[in-house]
Amino acid sequence: MQLTDRKIGFIGTGKMGESLIRGILGAHSEISIYASDVYEPALERLNKELGINVSTENASTIMNSDIVVLAIKPQILKDILAQIKDDITSDKLVISIAAGVPVAAIEDELNSDARVIRVMPNIAATVAEAASAICTGTNATAEDAEVALAIFRSLGSAIQIPEKLMDAVTGLSGSGPAYIFPVIEAMADGAVHEGLDRASAITLAAQTVLGAAKMVLETGMHPGELKDMVTSPAGTTIRGIHTLEESGVRAAFMNAVIASSERSKELGK
């Protein structure tokens, strides 16, 4: 079955549910999307803006869908799984994006034949630039993994990994956009300090991050080598780098990824 022939249902249309729905419709406008949430005004807005099918009944979303994406908070996942258990028949593929929650914990709450895939995407799915990783549960088939990869590759890039690495991915790319947004804001602040207008400063800062990321991805060069290409002897960049190193920027970013990964592990307990 083609990806575009599958009907995708979302349980939860909060920040990440909406991001994924927007990304999927951007990549495959013809795909049928069903969504449910407890907050009716948000559903009405999504129905009006995107033309998707909405309901306040999760059972209705599941009944209409081949693929059911669980886009609810990890803290309420168990309760919702108990409510939808009998609606999740073995002909449906379940995709959980909940941070920290292991596949086994999801399978424990569902019928024994449930096909489950765990994914950690990120908010850049909204603009088809997400970095996602997937891992498979006991009953998920190779075709299920291909379908999940196809969905998340249409939203950016996606890789398949062993589940034990999902917490590391959550700390890196799942949470990562939130580390970079303040970097963009702070770089712009520096330029505003030096007299540039705010709008130009944010545009230049964001394009700088985008360009640097693209250089890493498209040249295949090591980030350190790329940094050296910008850094002229006795020039401007090395002054800036020196200041960043004095501030402990590398340890700060490493610690952020490690702390977030640890929190992901906690959520799974």
Ligand SMILES: NC(=O)C1=CN([C@@H]2O[C@H](COP(=O)(O)OP(=O)(O)OC[C@H]3O[C@@H](n4cnc5c(N)ncnc54)[C@H](OP(=O)(O)O)[C@@H]3O)[C@@H](O)[C@H]2O)C=CC1
């Ligand atoms: N935000 C992100 O960048 C990322 C999030 N994730 C994961 O995605 C999941 C969702 O996160 P996020 O979108 O940020 O959270 P949100 O709180 O924005 O979205 C969750 C949505 O689920 C709704 N909801 C609550 N109870 C039910 C229910 N019984 N049935 C249906 N919907 C319900 C919530 O409504 P209400 O608010 O009224 O309770 C809310 O709209 C989490 O598991 C998170 O770990 C993964 C990667 C990135």
Ligand SMILES: O=C(O)[C@@H]1CCC=N1
């Ligand atoms: O902050 C969180 O818990 C979620 C998971 C990854 C990104 N946002």
